[in-house]
Amino acid sequence: MTNSQVNPKVEEFFSKSKKWKEEYLKLREIVLDCGLTEEYKWMHPCYTYETKNIVLIHGFKEYCALLFHKGALLQDTNGILIQQTENVQAARQIRFTNVQEIIELETILKSYINEAIQVEKAGLEVNFKKNTEMKIPEELQNKFNEIPELKTAFEALTPGRQRAYTLYFSSPKQSKTRESRIEKYQQHILNGKGLNDKPIQ
Structure with a gap:
């Protein structure tokens, strides 16, 4: 080496x-x-x-x-x-x-x-099954546009983890609350962790 x-x-x-x-x-x-x-x-x-x-x-x-x-x-x-x-x-x-x-x-x-x-x-690709139920909240999409690595890390998560985050981020009525939830878990996603993998302090 x-x-x-x-x-x-x-x-x-x-x-x-x-x-x-x-x-x-x-x-x-x-x-x-x-x-x-x-x-x-x-x-x-x-x-x-x-x-x-x-x-x-x-x-x-x-x-x-x-x-x-x-x-x-x-x-x-x-x-x-x-x-x-x-x-x-x-x-x-x-x-x-x-x-x-x-x-x-x-x-x-x-x-x-x-x-x-x-x-x-050979350029082979895995045929992913599309998950139609998941709608990415606008605030998360904005974050993806701002930080492409976050989108890559999110897409590398299992569909179950993606779904958990999407539901959690989408549930608050106020956009500000949705943004603060995304902010809080941003590093968690970049670390490849799911919503419930480890408590965030």
């Missing part, structure tokens, strides 16, 4: 990680071996091919994972991809609870990453 491959924000993310540090570093080594570019998006290490998102490394209480942005399009010949919830349409995870599991799967992981790169090269 050369220094030119290393993103300083990702370095900082790993250096601050108390849990899963060893696992993160092994996953990073595997991903970079596949020739991807290291970036920092949605508060996590994200790896891209010609600016297209391929995989993201993230950690939870019980496991850490490699998230394939278009995992639904992969063959998954080893049956190791996990759909986080039934509402997640495109992304799939491979989960780990220790570094040994990652080492044992290294060759398979590389083949999955290479397949994900081929999916991008």
